[in-house]
Amino acid sequence: MAFLDDNYLLTNNTAKTIYDQIKDLPILDAHNHADVKEIRENKNYSDIWYIEAATDHYVWELLRKRGVEEKYITGSASNKEKWMKLANVFEQLVGNPVYEWVHLDLKRRLGIDLLINEYNAEKIWDITKELLEQENFKPQALLKEMDVELMCSTDDPIDSLEDHKALKESDCKTKVLPTWRPDKSMHINKVGFPDYIKKLEERVQKQILNIDDLIEALQETHDFFEKMGAKASDHGVEVPFGYIIDHQKADQIFQKRMKGENVKKEEEKAYISYMLHKFGEMNVKSNWVMQIHLGAMRDIRDTLYNNIGPDSGGDISNHFIPIVEPLKAFLNKFDERLKIVLYALDPTHYPTLATLTRAFGETVSLGAAWWFNDSPIGMKRQLEYIGTVDLLMNFAGMVSDSRKLMSYGSRTEMFRRVLSDVLGNLVEKGQIPLELAIRGAVHICYERKKVLFNF
Amino acid sequence: MAFLDDNYLLTNNTAKTIYDQIKDLPILDAHNHADVKEIRENKNYSDIWYIEAATDHYVWELLRKRGVEEKYITGSASNKEKWMKLANVFEQLVGNPVYEWVHLDLKRRLGIDLLINEYNAEKIWDITKELLEQENFKPQALLKEMDVELMCSTDDPIDSLEDHKALKESDCKTKVLPTWRPDKSMHINKVGFPDYIKKLEERVQKQILNIDDLIEALQETHDFFEKMGAKASDHGVEVPFGYIIDHQKADQIFQKRMKGENVKKEEEKAYISYMLHKFGEMNVKSNWVMQIHLGAMRDIRDTLYNNIGPDSGGDISNHFIPIVEPLKAFLNKFDERLKIVLYALDPTHYPTLATLTRAFGETVSLGAAWWFNDSPIGMKRQLEYIGTVDLLMNFAGMVSDSRKLMSYGSRTEMFRRVLSDVLGNLVEKGQIPLELAIRGAVHICYERKKVLFNF
Amino acid sequence: MAFLDDNYLLTNNTAKTIYDQIKDLPILDAHNHADVKEIRENKNYSDIWYIEAATDHYVWELLRKRGVEEKYITGSASNKEKWMKLANVFEQLVGNPVYEWVHLDLKRRLGIDLLINEYNAEKIWDITKELLEQENFKPQALLKEMDVELMCSTDDPIDSLEDHKALKESDCKTKVLPTWRPDKSMHINKVGFPDYIKKLEERVQKQILNIDDLIEALQETHDFFEKMGAKASDHGVEVPFGYIIDHQKADQIFQKRMKGENVKKEEEKAYISYMLHKFGEMNVKSNWVMQIHLGAMRDIRDTLYNNIGPDSGGDISNHFIPIVEPLKAFLNKFDERLKIVLYALDPTHYPTLATLTRAFGETVSLGAAWWFNDSPIGMKRQLEYIGTVDLLMNFAGMVSDSRKLMSYGSRTEMFRRVLSDVLGNLVEKGQIPLELAIRGAVHICYERKKVLFNF
16 A cells, blocks of 8 residues: 555545545534634745644654754744755654645645655745645635635634634635633633733723623623634633632632732632633533543643743643543533533543543533544544444544644544544444444534534 | 454454354353342343343433433333334444444344334334243243353342242253342442441341441351352442551441441541451452452432432543552452452553552452443453453453343353454464464353352 | 464564564664673573573563462472473463563574473473573573674662673673663662662762762762763652752751651652752763653562562552653753653553653653563554654664563564564555655664664
8 A cells, every 4th residue: 555545544445435425525623723814814825834834833843853953943944944854854753643644735735746855855845835826725725625614713712803704704615613712711820811811801891800700701702702603612621620619719719819819729720610610601501512622731841831832842641630520510510501522632531531421411522532642543542442432423523623724634534534444444343334334424524513513 | 244244343264263162152141230030030021122221221321322311211201112212313323332232132132133223113123022922032041042051140238139049949041149249338428328237237137236247247148148159249449448447447437427427538448448358358268259340430420310320321430540559458468368350440440450460460360341341342452451461361251241131142242252353363463373262262251260250 | 374473463564574674683672681690601591491481570470370389480499390380381371472472482592393381391391401501592692693782781880790891801792781770779768778878888988978978979880880881871660750859858868767767758759859860960961861660569469579579570550640740840850951761661651651752852752662561462552652642763662671681582573573563554554655664663673772872
């Protein structure tokens, strides 16, 4: 079998049969980190480094692992210089999905069949430079070509959503919906918290003196997002604290923090819990899906955080965190009232979460293998396992989670091939009838999302 | 390969060769949740819903996940109505072993080759209705047909075992042994604890004023179970507390609880530890196997527990519990004196437990992949791993753990096929000689249990 | 496929192509437990029990699992009697890698194609007895035959390294380097700690009155090891404590312990942390690799520890330990200054460690699947996973970790075959080009170690 050919990731004929039925389904991407402004402006991209690496810390981390200097990653070097450095070490990335994604982009999107290495580096730079000047490689054209029917960006509640609005009114064929992600109002111990509250005050043009004011302000943004078509909120938490906390206690913690005082670990837990419950209530009212990304320990590497900032490659997963104990009151509180999607970062948390979503019935679902597990082996192991504990038909489906637009197609292709292979294996082993495998694959890739997210 | 055909779960020829050698071995089932009264009475079953779903919370959970109302699961609807609802969503359960087990039952036991779906629902209802009226589908005939040589039910110490006695004296070909499961005397913080102690007093016709009385009463039931042929005890613990606790402390905790006072977490741990050691001593005396099912967190979903009660689908596994620290004193205390089988619910605990059973030698064994992992992928991953860390030949073997009699055959078939496939792969990869794989398979499926459990 | 034939562990043709390219590469073994005196003396081995089982607690544990009496394992029976007992139960070890390793040794090293069982036991004893009297089965000849270019033993800082010195000056073709493993100076709560410090005083001929003296003494041994060619230190810790601790506190703890007082858990953590940082600094100065073996819980089984001592089979892995929290200060402190290799014992720690090594860039690497996971399935699962999260090209490579010289070749063969199979599967699935898979395999097996360890 040749690199990225038609049978890529498909290890048996049934898998191929299944993949044929889903490969051309439109993309519904319920979670990504799209630069909506970029899509709205719809300008040509400058070069291959920009579209493949400039905004993607997945790539940065791997270049660092191969000894590329920071200057050529996030630093002052030109994009061309950066690309040449990347090409020099790219062969050493084999095995990591970045190697496959970038080549898929080249091959499927740009029609370039060359391998990235030091010999082809210049050539690829030149060809893509020229291609990217064409109309059909502008962001909106790319979205159309990748058949992205709908995608959800990730947005701060204070965002004015001007770009979303403009896009909606444009003739862009792809529906771009905002997602309400109020993490900054939840992570009370972050340095920027009080400043953020100020910005929120400005956004809603009201003073925020206590936690009621805060909730009211956030509700206002939630309403606004709803009006703008949002169908989901999203929440990033290391530990999913969802204890039941009384209003007065939460207010005290908030006010203490706003006075510039220190908030203790226990108080932070209480505050996060309180807010998560409030967000849950807002979502119930709007019938939104509440997405919880749990288990990411952020900014662990000081040199990256201090020099480059968050989302630069210093995040990890951590097996040693509690999930059930902090989360159970939340799940019970919202039982059957709220659609919840749980994304686990550490694969050792899958069994716990799969049994938890199984126990809590129709409204609680597992999300896609995420980040470090968004790879053929990561997705395969997840699907194989969670499908037997929970139900494949209740799986929330693939999300690109991508930080670069060019990548939606390739990431979707990788997922669909893995799904086909997993289902194909079940058929080949006599565990499920072929017809149901095909129907299931279509359901997971398309229908399920429409129903779950109300798209 | 077709759904559930002869090669079901067998991915290579060696696996088929091995399976041929074990498929007809009699079933020895060391742990299940049989309704012994049902077997003793030996009446015809009413219908397909009753035999496949009425007593099986595995099925209930999946119906809930697909949005079936509780009325049609554990509620007031008729069995026919429930069956029709089940059939309506059954196709959506593909990937979960329930889909395979129920179809296996239909196919292997009842000779029905239809897929369960809305079109076939009525037809299957009718055919099975008629079949189940026949003599050969009564419980004892089914056990004979499935070649269940011996099975162990799970029983409370206060049980009079009248049904076991009657069965023993009947001409039922299957040996049905009781298993002593004194969980209710161990879980001191459960609401019903004091009432349970009263019932135990009645059972043994002695007052229980302190922990010595309690142990004496339990020992009396243990003796009675032994006389009735029991070969094992069974214990369900979330965390396997096995600290060494002195008698006086345990007695104080017990008396405190019996006075209606609250028992703290630390006291609960101490009490459970004390009891587990006492149970261990009783088992040493009788040369019983002590089965410990660890890691299940019970009754997590309030709506289920409050409305339907325990064992209704609100149980989960939890990666975040200690095992070694609480258990090590127990293992050392009974080192080489007591046969222990450890069943882990969360697969992330397998490595810890596999190394622990390896370290503690001949008398400590790993039990079968359990509950959420009693599936082709769950069993395969477990066997592949534990067999390289511990020894396959020390594995305690498959148990059905089933809550419905019809299912023993299908569950056993699934296990034997997976085992054959795992061993077949080892042979195909040149890791073990074929002859030893076959001998090993026979050993695991039959001989090992005879020796371990003294059957 | 036949037992241990040419295609052993290779499940596709690409895997075979890759294996052909790496099977004859010389062995560079960065970590083992070689008996250097044995190599230096270069005497003939007495018998097959000695070379295969006498020094290997992997074998002991399995014999115990099959009920062999301690007398025939570590006890007073003759080597012949022990071998006969081993042979009696050896067939029951199928599935465990010991079964494969010992047969590989027989087949590849000694040219004996017999299976070990009670029938062949005597014959194998006799044949090997004769063979082992030949020149070409002396330790140095065996190392040459296995093409061991370089190997690192594991040594205590107080070791005079006389054997290493003598070997260096001999015409032994294999380079045998020492590794500095100062565990005894770190595990402050062990009974023998004060005595060990006395021995260290004698070694360096200086009084050790405080922690500065201790560090100075250890530095002196570190310098000596460096002069003797050492390229790495090694550290065994259950939890990798690496907190930042001030000098005064560490000194107090040390002095308290030296006075015979008890050191509390918290103080132990602080002391270990302090020492780990000091060892780190020493390694930075020498540009050594710092190997950390984490997660082993030692001497859990009292009967083994009390009767036979450490390293006798009472060690386990434990999922329930923190890693990130205790280790992060250390990783940040030495960021980009120190080459670190992390070996995880429990596979549930792989995701955490893979993301951690990914985040910390070029200087932090993952070590080989270790001990209980040094098996085809253990290595396969590790390589498949870590290669997609971190990078295969940053993997620190296979180490034998062996306690018997005869085994280096077999263990290396097993690893190389698994690696070929993992890479072969990636190629077959279209995930990487064949040429890069081959280059990657060679890199991992040879070049990477030269560069990383400065061999």
